Amino acid sequence: MSTTIPALAEAVDLSDPEDIVDAMMHRAPLALPGDDTPWEMYRALRDQAPIFKSRHGVTVVTRYRDCLATLRHPTMDLGFRMRADAAAGVVAAQLMAPTMLYFEDPVDTMRQRRLMRGAFTRQAVVHRQPELDALVDDVLARCAEMGSFDFMNDFADHIPVAVMCSVLGVPREDVPIFRDWTRRSAPATGAVVNEDDAKDIELAFVGLRDYMTGLVAERRKAPGEHDLLSVMIRASEGDEAVLSSEELIALAIFALSAGSDTTTQLVTSAAYTLSRFPAEQAKLRADRALMPDALEEMIRHSGPVHYAQPRLVMERPLQLDGYEVPVGDVVWTSVPGANRDPEQFPDPDTVDFERRDIRHLGFSQGMHLCIGAMLARLEATTVMNRFLDWFSAYEVTEDQIDYVDFGTMRGIRTLNMTTQRA
Numbered sequence: 168m169s170t171t172i173p174a175l176a177e178a179v180d181l182s183d184p185e186d187i188v189d190a191m192m193h194r195a196p197l198a199l200p201g202d203d204t205p206w207e208m209y210r211a212l213r214d215q216a217p218i219f220k221s222r223h224g225v226t227v228v229t230r231y232r233d234c235l236a237t238l239r240h241p242t243m244d245l246g247f248r249m250r251a252d253a254a255a256g257v258v259a260a261q262l263m264a265p266t267m268l269y270f271e272d273p274v275d276t277m278r279q280r281r282l283m284r285g286a287f288t289r290q291a292v293v294h295r296q297p298e299l300d301a302l303v304d305d306v307l308a309r310c311a312e313m314g315s316f317d318f319m320n321d322f323a324d325h326i327p328v329a330v331m332c333s334v335l336g337v338p339r340e341d342v343p344i345f346r347d348w349t350r351r352s353a354p355a356t357g358a359v360v361n362e363d364d365a366k367d368i369e370l371a372f373v374g375l376r377d378y379m380t381g382l383v384a385e386r387r388k389a390p391g392e393h394d395l396l397s398v399m400i401r402a403s404e405g406d407e408a409v410l411s412s413e414e415l416i417a418l419a420i421f422a423l424s425a426g427s428d429t430t431t432q433l434v435t436s437a438a439y440t441l442s443r444f445p446a447e448q449a450k451l452r453a454d455r456a457l458m459p460d461a462l463e464e465m466i467r468h469s470g471p472v473h474y475a476q477p478r479l480v481m482e483r484p485l486q487l488d489g490y491e492v493p494v495g496d497v498v499w500t501s502v503p504g505a506n507r508d509p510e511q512f513p514d515p516d517t518v519d520f521e522r523r524d525i526r527h528l529g530f531s532q533g534m535h536l537c538i539g540a541m542l543a544r545l546e547a548t549t550v551m552n553r554f555l556d557w558f559s560a561y562e563v564t565e566d567q568i569d570y571v572d573f574g575t576m577r578g579i580r581t582l583n584m585t586t587q588r589a
């Protein structure tokens with residue numbers, strides 16, 4: 168692959184690791200056009216300086232083995248404060264502080280993770296299959312009537328937020344407003360947030376907080392059996408309470424946002440990847456048993472999350488291939504850089520559904536391993552299988568994909584397509 172993507176060459180000096188890191192932190196590079204653009208940046212950094220301490224004081228790692236070692240090391244998660252735009256970061260950070268700040272402390276992280284874990288185990292997740300099938304088919308029926316539609320906005324975007332609302336116990340009729348709030352709050356962690364977005368982010372967070380506060384009050388009077396909100400409410404009551412009221416609200420909002428745009432973008436990028444690699448799509452259509460591996464391969468190749476949160480090294484120095492990161496230093500792992508490291512994945516820019524042993528870092532690793540991975544996989548498998556069932560062929564009609572920099576995540580703005588009914 169060439170290193171002359173024009174938009175990238177204009178925005179970043181690829182021969183200068185310092186400029187690459189500066190762009191990653193402050194110049195919203197995920198919004199640049201070009202399907203593989205950010206990966207060119209990670210590759211340039213990995214080739215020239217795989218362990219690079221920038222003038223910002225942050226050590227950035229782009230090789231698989233270094234990323235894995237970092238994520239498995241005792242560290243403190245610094246939340247999104249390092250990269251976030253100051254103005255929008257403050258609004259979001261204030262409202263999310265009860266969760267985000269506690270996530271920094273490993274003991275609090277484990278306490279909060281334990282509370283959420285029950286809702287995302289394999290057992291809890293498989294029970295959702297019938298509900299998920301019905302939801303997906305309902306939305307696909309509407310898309311099929313349209314014939315040509317936007318996979319992202321007309322289809323994918325309707326599924327994960329509805330699932331997360333169901334997990335939390337938010338009434339079905341309120342799903343559309345949640346969809347709106349999660350979309351508007353997503354750019355909060357962006358490298359660059361303009362003034363209009365900042366206002367929108369604030370309104371969205373205030374809306375979420377006020378709604379959740381009301382719903383918690385209702386559920387305290389009439390608790391549900393299994394919904395995550397009722398489980399967390401029980402943990403916040405009585406002398407043995409292990410969760411404060413502020414944490415409860417923030418954690419509910421965090422779970423909702425962690426599980427919505429990520430999964431929407433995962434399936435949107437999967438649909439786009441299948442159109443870019445038609446031979447792999449044909450293999451998958453011929454043998455659906457390949458779907459779980461195909462999804463892992465697509466997460467490895469172009470998963471939505473581009474940055475794990477920066478980590479503060481704790482307890483003992485972090486040893487990376489003869490290089491020592493001292494306790495107290497901050498390390499930033501490039502998840503997609505690791506996922507296309509040729510040392511770990513031969514021919515990394517190619518999507519290959521027969522690739523074996525795809526231990527990608529798309530759901531992170533170690534203490535902050537994605538809690539929702541099992542549910543995200545179930546949703547993605549269902550969405551992609553049913554989409555291929557409904558349509559025997561499809562063609563993406565965008566001249567060029569318009570990407571959004573959501574801070575930690577790269578998003579596809581629209582994925583217009585024409586389809587052929589099966």
Ligand code: HEM
Pocket residue numbers: 270276280421422425426427429430433466470471472474475476477502528529530531532534535536537538539540542543
């Ligand atoms: C049902 C959907 C999902 C839910 C409920 C969910 C929930 C969460 C939660 C609660 C965390 C924080 C864990 C912690 O810090 O201890 C997390 C982390 C993470 N999630 Fe998910 N997630 C979902 C989908 C996804 C998807 C689709 C991806 C990407 C393919 C993803 C990638 C990640 C990554 C990379 C992290 C770790 C970030 C880091 O290490 O700093 N998640 N997720």
